[in-house]
Amino acid sequence: MDIATPSDGALEKTHLRIGFVALSDAAPLVAAKVLEFGHRHGLTLELCRQPSWAAVRDKLLAGEIDCAHALYGLVYGIELGIGGPRDEMAILMVLNRNGQAITVSTPLARALDREGNLKAALATLGRTPVFAQTFPTGTHALWLYYWLATHGVHPRDDIESVVIPPPRMVDALERGTLDGFCAGEPWHAVAEARGAGETVVTTSEIWPNHPEKVLACRREFVKRYPATARALVRTMLEACRWVDAPEHREEISAWLAKPDALDVPRELIAPRLTGREGGKRYSRAPLPVAFFDGGSVNYPHVAEGRWFLAQYRRWGLLRESNVSASDDEAIAARVNQTRLYREAAALSGVPSPAEAQPGIDDA
Structure with missing residues (x-):
């Protein structure tokens, strides 16, 4: 065509x-x-x-x-x-x-280690979790939604999904206005280097060679x-x-x-x-x-x-x-x-x- x-x-x-x-x-x-x-x-x-x-x-x-x-x-x-x-x-x-990932804030990463599953870890926040992606219909939104759903978290009901340009995500994570984000590199490496968060899953684990x-x-x-x-x-x-x-x-x-x-x-x-x-x-x-x-x-x-x-x-x-x-x-x-x-x-x-x-x- x-x-x-x-x-x-x-x-x-x-x-x-x-x-x-x-x-x-x-x-x-x-x-x-x-x-x-x-x-x-x-x-x-x-x-x-x-x-x-x-x-x-x-x-x-x-x-x-x-x-x-x-x-x-x-x-x-x-x-x-x-x-x-x-x-x-x-x-x-x-x-x-491949080459994308999901990083969560350092406090949420510690809660995930304690609780052993994502849904329970998010509950420890005591509020609606906030996750960022880069465009409402983009790949990062869909990888994030798919991953959340596999852990029993409804991405349209159980979290607040916001759009932030990739270079600004680490600052938001560091300020505590984000609990996690899905984007491409090098922003996950930057988040870990600054102690703002930890990468918990890569998108090649969600769908190899996507x-x-x-x-x-x-x-x-x-x-x-x-x-x-x-x-x-x-x-x-x-x-x-x-x-x-x-x-x-x-x-x-x-x-x-x-x-x-x-x-x-x-x-x-x-x-x-x-x-x-x-x-x-x-x-x-x-x-x-x-x-x-x-x-x-x-x-x-x-x-x-x-x-x-x-x-x-x-x-x-x-x-x-x-x-x-x-x-x-x-x-x-x-x-x-x-x-x-x-x-x-x-x-x-x-x-x-x-x-x-x-x-x-x-x-």
Whole structure:
């Protein structure tokens, strides 16, 4: 259903503004710019750091940025108009899998150790617990909700869920206005380093090799600039392959530490980005963030898009009266640009997997 032509051809647009949020999994974008992978595909990339996912959404829709490092669920939220403006969106590829976590405050971590289960630990607070995520329909909200529910805590009734940009979460945890948060690294490492909290679960424990950030744009961009879109996917596949090499994880950590990227000390980025550590509660690090893995990371499976739609219904964000579950396949096929991705991957010699991919309940 997506718009694509057989080969790159002449690029319709050569200078692209790409948004990102200060997270370790923005590594492929930073590598693509620093090493100028786009040049061999006719592209010049300009990275535009954004303060929040809401800013990414607003600038995408306003045309101030062309594409973005984005939460998978942010794209579907915009497509459906859940809690904000609606527009036709496109996922060009998956940028990474795994690499997120849930951290709770140090007092709550001690209560969890004493009580032995989350529900009892939350009861010791004597008030409604407050947990933060990064966007109402985003991946972090859904990982948090899924994890809470598995521990008998209803995420819509038993806690207060608030939206905070990732770089501000540790300050809120330290001030005592948060009891926990779900986000990407390096903010969990920062929380532990400052004694504000402890990482209690990583998202790869909730759903091993789950999709996380994607390369997103409006579908109008794909319609107007199909050759450019393919060239961008090829550029980012090259960057993802480079970042995924173990010997490059330390190198990219130094670039991420710079003020115009994450502005966080390298020693708080590298251990979890390289997969050496998972936090003080882990004797052995969990699955690390993956960026390429022979291309298996990057294919935008339609089945994974359907999973997000099912979760929106589960938590009352999307009602059957608005969008029928029978429409989910068609919606996901419109958003996830599988044909364009396959063409770009083939031009880059990257194999595309079969379409079938299990969701969290089948994993």
